[in-house]
Amino acid sequence: MISMANKRTGLLAFAAVLATCAATTGHAQAPKVFTIKANEIKAEVAPTMWGLFFEDINQGADGGLYAELVKNRSFEFDVAGMGWKEIKNKDTDGSALYQNRGNANPANRRYVQLKSASGRYGLANEGFKGMGIKQGMQYDFSVLARQHEGSSGSLLVELVDEKGTVIGSTSVKPGSTDWVKYNASFVANATVPKASLNVVLTGKSGMDLDMISLFPKDTWKGRKGGLRADMVQLLADMKPGFFRFPGGCIVEGRTLDERFQWKKTIGNPEDRELIINRWNVEFKHRLSPDYFQSFGLGFFEYFQLCEDIGASPLPILNAGMACQFNTAEVVPLDELQPYIQDALDLVEFANGPATSPWGKKRAEMGHPEPFHMTMIGVGNENWGPQYIERLKVFTKAINDKYPEIKIVNSSGTDPSGDRFDYLDKELRAMNVDIIDEHYYRAPQWFLENAGRYDNYDRKGPKVFAGEYAAQSVRIASPDNKNNWHCAMSEAAFMTGLERNADVVVMASYAPLFAHAEGWQWTPDLIWVDNLRSYGTANYQVQKLFSLNKGTHVIPVLLDNKAVTGQDGYYASATIDRKTNELILKVVNSTGKRQSGAFVIDGAKKVQAKGSLTVISSTNLEAVNSFEAPDTISPKVSSISIKNKRINLDLNPYSVNMVKVKI
Known part of the structure; x- marks a missing residue:
């Protein structure tokens, strides 16, 4: 007869086996x-609970969300011909000369002068890591051009694959010695992930070219010169509560000269002043010498995108401080007024009536109704007393003129530590609206x-x-x-x-x-x-x-x-x-x-x-x-x-x- 102790021991062992079996079989x-x-x-x-943060990093805007396929379309990169190379045959007699008109047009100083005496001569653009081309898709080409005196040549426009095979073409014939914008469209006959664009003079001719541009027809909402539809769709599918733009560290810039200035990103694309992207040289393991900001995607387009996807706009503005990881430049407090005025003018641009100075500029771009902005950010990942003293001046000015606008304030780069503790204490003492906390961990x-x-x-x-x-x-x-x-x-x-x-x-x-x-x-x-x-x-x-x-x-x-x-x-x-x-x-x-x-x-x-x-x-x-x-x-x-x-x-x-x- 089995003893009660042995029975208990056996039952416990059996239970252990069952537990082991349950664990090993995943029950x-x-x-x-x-x-x-x-x-x-x-x-x-809050309706804004879950939203989106956008910055032009990782080729996020030019070569990404902004659907332009031509890199350095206006020859404004530090190296004017970056992204372009000559096209010529053995019997070609031609030349390309980059002209700089200086202060005559400070937002768009350069253009290229092409001449061809014989043979096939022109330029090829490599795009942003190539151009993604879709079979059966219409592509819209445009160029600012003028014929040289006595010239009557045409400009042949070709999309070619990696082997040089033409997959779509059109031509334009400039008819004036003054600058005129010319447009043409064509349909691609193949899908190619890394195509390039040729612009070639035909016959003996000479002309000046600027703002050489190519867009797919299937942009978001079919807007000419618009955004890449599949990328926007991924955002719209999230139904985000807000959209923060334009960053990020590019708000600050490596230097104050390289900071993001929203007023330079509106108006006609050819009048928007290109600058270097601060991520161009930030990481030695990913140097990007061809990374610039054309601002084809500017503040008007950001606001428009917010409206399209139902997100509240949250623009972030420079607080008079360059990136503190780089130069840490600051604007003297007694010279801060232009930065503050930029913030006040932005509220008017977003919300003001079409009869106001900046509301009128918005209306002229095609949006007479306000964008209904309710919040604005001052500074990005800034820290220290220099940030607080500048923030106080911004806060008073914004609150005095636009008390309904909520202000987002930086708590620095980390979720803890001396920087965070100092800012958290100071911001709470100021009774600010919103504190922006960051955590990469x-x-x-x-x-x-x-x-x-x-x-x-x-x-x-x-x-x-x-x-x-x-x-x-x-x-x-x-x-x-x-x-x-x-x-x-x-x-x-x-x-x-x-x-x-x-x-x-x-x-x-x-x-x-x-x-x-x-x-x-x-x-x-x-x-x-x-x-x-x-x-x-x-x-x-x-x-x-x-x-x-x-x-x-x-x-x-x-x-x-x-x-x-x-x-x-x-x-x-x-x-x-x-x-x-x-x-x-x-x-x-x-x-x-x-x-x-x-x-x-x-x-x-x-x-x-x-x-x-x-x-x-x-x-x-x-x-x-x-x-x-x-x-x-x-x-x-x-x-x-x-x-x-x-x-x-x-x-x-x-x-x-x-x-x-x-």
């Missing part, structure tokens, strides 16, 4: 019980800081999580990846942002775009090449939160505490009073399957069916790519809810969202 353990307080409103979710930091805002002052300034991205290797490493580990950790952190929506009113991942061959910084939200684009795993997380933010925060509790990483769980919940839905977001940050029972307390009725959206991968190193853009993407299924209880079986390393009518 979920006994579920933890969470409580959702559906009738306890903790905060309103390891995935573990994001997991450990999901409760960062739980104890922030509810009556103090609001917070803008203005730039954040988990770094898989280290900050600014060229080896950083947009892997699932980073995206999942960001999702966990974002549940903390959402839970504290009474403090955090805006958040945006950064940077936004990167060209596969033209990047300086990784990781990035959206990757593109000359023909394709895709959203990363991080994009999928951002989109999930942005499309499902709800209107009011309600508590999700585990053992009567917020869910901030206990046993690898992270959670937040909102209700959407527009749709009468409960929206629950849960992250399982562990490598094991876990179960959770979410009991809905305080709801009179809960619909029996809801939807479950899951983004997950058992491989933390998994990434999306051009070849497999949906490797990490949401999967949607239906889910049953019984007795106001949502039972979830959570995949390892997963982000989960439940929506149900209540």
